[in-house]
Amino acid sequence: xxxxxxxxxxxxxxxxxxxxxxxxxxxxxxxxxxxxxxxxxxxxxxxxxxxxxxxxxxxxxxxxxxxxxxxxxxxxxxxxxxxxxxxxxxxxxxxxxxxxxxxxxxxxxxxxxxxxxxxxxxxxxxxxxxxxxxxxxxxxxxxxxxxxxxxxxxxxxxxxxxxxxxxxxxxxxxxxxxxxxxxxxxxxxxxxxxxxxxxxxxxxxxxxxxxxxxxxxxx
Amino acid sequence: xxxxxxxxxxxxxxxxxxxxxxxxxxxxxxxxxxxxxxxxxxxxxxxxxxxxxxxxxxxxxxxxxxxxxxxxxxxxxxxxxxxxxxxxxxxxxxxxxxxxxxxxxxxxxxxxxxxxxxxxxxxxxxxxxxxxxxxxxxxxxxxxxxxxxxxxxxxxxxxxxxxxxxxxxxxxxxxxxxxxxxxxxxxxxxxxxxxxxxxxxxxxxxxxxxxxxxxxxxxxxxxxxxxxxxxxxxxxxxxxxxxxxxxxxxxxxxxxxxxxxxxxxxxxxxxxxxxxxxxxxxxxxxxxxxxxxxxxxxxxxxxxxxxxxxxxxxxxxxxxxxxxxxxxxxxxxxxxxxxxxxxxxxxxxxxxxxxxxxxxxxxxxxxxxxxxxxxxxxxxxxxxxxxxxxxxxxxxxxxxxxxxxxxxxxxxxxxxxxxxxxxxxxxxxxxxxxxxxxxxxxxxxxxxxxxxxxxxxxxxxxxxxxxxxxxxxxxxxxxxxxxxxxxxxxxxxxxxxxxxxxxxxxxxxxxxxxxxxxxxxxxxxxxxxxxxxxxxxxxxxxxxxxxxxxxxxxxxxxxxxx
Numbered sequence: 001x002x003x004x005x006x007x008x009x010x011x012x013x014x015x016x017x018x019x020x021x022x023x024x025x026x027x028x029x030x031x032x033x034x035x036x037x038x039x040x041x042x043x044x045x046x047x048x049x050x051x052x053x054x055x056x057x058x059x060x061x062x063x064x065x066x067x068x069x070x071x072x073x074x075x076x077x078x079x080x081x082x083x084x085x086x087x088x089x090x091x092x093x094x095x096x097x098x099x100x101x102x103x104x105x106x107x108x109x110x111x112x113x114x115x116x117x118x119x120x121x122x123x124x125x126x127x128x129x130x131x132x133x134x135x136x137x138x139x140x141x142x143x144x145x146x147x148x149x150x151x152x153x154x155x156x157x158x159x160x161x162x163x164x165x166x167x168x169x170x171x172x173x174x175x176x177x178x179x180x181x182x183x184x185x186x187x188x189x190x191x192x193x194x195x196x197x198x199x200x201x202x203x204x205x206x207x208x209x210x211x212x213x214x215x216x217x218x219x
Numbered sequence: 220x221x222x223x224x225x226x227x228x229x230x231x232x233x234x235x236x237x238x239x240x241x242x243x244x245x246x247x248x249x250x251x252x253x254x255x256x257x258x259x260x261x262x263x264x265x266x267x268x269x270x271x272x273x274x275x276x277x278x279x280x281x282x283x284x285x286x287x288x289x290x291x292x293x294x295x296x297x298x299x300x301x302x303x304x305x306x307x308x309x310x311x312x313x314x315x316x317x318x319x320x321x322x323x324x325x326x327x328x329x330x331x332x333x334x335x336x337x338x339x340x341x342x343x344x345x346x347x348x349x350x351x352x353x354x355x356x357x358x359x360x361x362x363x364x365x366x367x368x369x370x371x372x373x374x375x376x377x378x379x380x381x382x383x384x385x386x387x388x389x390x391x392x393x394x395x396x397x398x399x400x401x402x403x404x405x406x407x408x409x410x411x412x413x414x415x416x417x418x419x420x421x422x423x424x425x426x427x428x429x430x431x432x433x434x435x436x437x438x439x440x441x442x443x444x445x446x447x448x449x450x451x452x453x454x455x456x457x458x459x460x461x462x463x464x465x466x467x468x469x470x471x472x473x474x475x476x477x478x479x480x481x482x483x484x485x486x487x488x489x490x491x492x493x494x495x496x497x498x499x500x501x502x503x504x505x506x507x508x509x510x511x512x513x514x515x516x517x518x519x520x521x522x523x524x525x526x527x528x529x530x531x532x533x534x535x536x537x538x539x540x541x542x543x544x545x546x547x548x549x550x551x552x553x554x555x556x557x558x559x560x561x562x563x564x565x566x567x568x569x570x571x572x573x574x575x576x577x578x579x580x581x582x583x584x585x586x587x588x589x590x591x592x593x594x595x596x597x598x599x600x601x602x603x604x605x606x607x608x609x610x611x612x613x614x615x616x617x618x619x620x621x622x623x624x625x626x627x628x629x630x631x632x633x634x635x636x637x638x639x640x641x642x643x644x645x646x647x648x649x650x651x652x653x654x655x656x657x658x659x660x661x662x663x664x665x666x667x668x669x670x671x672x673x674x675x676x677x678x679x680x681x682x683x684x685x686x687x688x689x690x691x692x693x694x695x696x697x698x699x700x701x702x703x704x705x706x707x708x709x710x711x712x713x714x715x716x717x718x719x720x721x722x723x724x725x726x727x728x729x730x731x732x733x734x735x736x737x738x739x740x741x742x743x744x745x746x747x748x749x750x751x752x753x754x755x756x757x758x759x760x761x762x763x764x765x766x767x768x769x770x771x772x773x774x775x776x777x778x779x780x781x
Binding site for chain 1: 269271272273276277278280281282283284398399400401402404405442443444557567568569570571572573574575606608609610617618619620622623624626627628629630671676679680683700701702705
């Protein structure tokens with residue numbers, strides 16, 4: 001699967017395009033391997049991810065190191081304003097936890113955590129639907145816009161290329177968290193080889209293989 | 220004879236340059252192959268070839284730092300962790316966009332032969348005749364029959380997998396067994412065949428991935444990893460490194476010089492011949508002269524024309540080949556990302572094994588025969604069917620063990636395709652030297668001014684609607700039209716700017732790819748194209764190159780090039 005297909009698919013899952021990567025702002029320290037989050041934050045992210053994809057008879061998000069991955073991805077791949085939304089989301093986890101259960105997020109029972117996150121998921125999906133209604137043109141609209149863009153193009157085309165992430169188009173923080181959980185988990189070695197199936201060197205192609213309930217291919 | 224003299228110089232080591240080097244050396248000429256970027260050794264330098272998704276810190280997604288360094292590449296999928304460093308450094312190699320133009324360049328040995336889509340189709344007889352029939356631009360100086368034996372020749376060596384279909388619109392070639400269609404694609408093919416009365420066809424894509432080993436080339440057949448872009452350790456897809464370079468090296472006639480930026484063709488105005496090229500060492504900035512009896516320019520479409528524009532400017536202000544008034548003009552690409560996708564019911568007891576570097580192809584069916592749409596020319600579709608994976612939406616499941624369980628199983632079948640449309644040659648679509656912006660070697664950069672015109676915009680409406688109609692006629696459900704982001708260049712099929720023709724006042728090259736004003740200079744990369752067809756162009760560059768070398772060597776023997 002190429003990147004474009006991946007983004008499209010993830011957009012389907014979470015109602016928004018893969019977040020990360022549309023800004024010209026960058027980190028100045030090259031070769032970054034450390035992220036911007038405290039170990040306490042990473043624990044929160046791990047717990048959150050484990051609630052979304054728990055360990056069962058197969059490994060879960062913690063086994064795949066999803067919390068660490070999330071921290072690194074947000075630090076390196078998100079734009080500053082996307083990162084702001086994510087930080088706000090981590091703070092919201094605590095605030096919502098306190099408001100509903102008078103408890104730290106980490107101290108919630110698993111039932112409470114499941115209930116809280118289910119609620120956040122519902123809010124995030126509603127937010128994503130509002131965004132997609134506003135942002136996704138029909139093919140006919142897209143083709144008309146394409147023709148007009150070509151006609152109106154000036155030498156200053158760069159500005160239109162680097163679309164800035166306006167407040168209105170930013171995704172819900174929980175969309176970010178869920179997306180990174182799914183992406184981080186299923187592209188990890190544990191997720192791809194122990195929950196899904198992966199064959200490094202297939203050696204042949206069979207386009208009409210019989211399927212009898214095996215796990216999906218990782219890629 | 221000085222150390223700096225060769226029988227032939229080839230500028231550029233990508234698909235066409237590799238072919239030129241192979242053919243010239245095999246015919247006994249001492250050849251200097253110049254590459255502006257670094258060397259990449261086959262297999263040894265494919266550092267990521269055995270990495271998996273989880274070996275990349277950001278799982279192959281671009282970081283903000285990468286995005287800042289690659290303001291053009293970031294516009295599409297090529298910016299990723301796996302192929303980072305395989306595309307030209309945009310900071311060191313600037314260009315000016317008068318209009319948006321996505322120029323994705325490979326500045327290293329092998330060029331974009333390491334990073335190509337490998338779809339390999341012949342132009343049809345109609346493609347070579349369309350300009351003349353419709354009164355567009357100028358006539359090609361050759362016909363399909365001129366190139367057919369050379370298509371045969373390059374297909375046999377490169378190794379193209381595919382099926383013979385007997386279609387006028389997409390001539391058959393010398394194919395290896397195809398990479399199979401999966402069972403859903405086979406069924407959709409049958410339904411399309413019957414729904415459109417045998418006038419539209421879904422066939423195997425034809426790709427330069429070998430399905431049988433080529434031991435004489437030390438190449439192993441495709442292992443179905445679908446990791447071509449990381450460099451194939453099996454040599455299963457055609458690239459300079461896997462195929463043409465080893466053949467050239469084996470002759471003992473090849474000298475390879477990486478980090479060699481050709482700044483101009485050295486022109487002898489008394490003899491009206493090139494006497495060689497000037498090279499700037501990319502690392503030391505030292506300037507060298509190399510002389511030769513014949514020069515092949517294969518620096519990639521725009522850079523080949525850049526070299527011509529920067530050559531013989533004391534004779535022609537606009538450079539070598541500019542006497543035609545067409546040098547730099549008639550830029551073409553293939554416009555794409557207009558298509559459709561949908562769901563296929565059933566087949567839940569079927570899956571696949573292995574990852575194909577291929578899919579299906581639907582050859583052009585518009586404006587064929589007597590049909591006249593509101594636009595001229597046409598488009599073909601590339602696509603595939605597959606079962607959905609973990610990245611699908613499961614509306615009724617939100618979080619928890621049930622979600623994990625459901626996503627660990629394959630979903631239903633989906634099918635999607637995108638059209639690749641022909642772009643007409645238009646004099647106004649052009650590149651030019653921009654002397655106010657210079658790179659680190661003090662060389663002027665290119666300004667690019669290209670846009671889609673009315674014909675392409677009209678065609679794109681059909682590209683979406685026809686895709687919807689094809690899928691719906693095949694019983695596909697929930698069919699959605701799809702228009703993705705496209706800007707000229709994104710097809711990575713730059714063509715034109717030094718076209719072939721019959722008349723030196725309207726073309727840069729003659730029917731043998733010789734520059735009219737310097738017959739010992741040959742241009743056989745995408746710059747030479749007089750029209751673009753709608754099929755992927757690389758196979759045609761290979762055939763044109765082999766044909767031109769054959770002619771060049773004969774002309775050398777006859778003494779006509781000195």
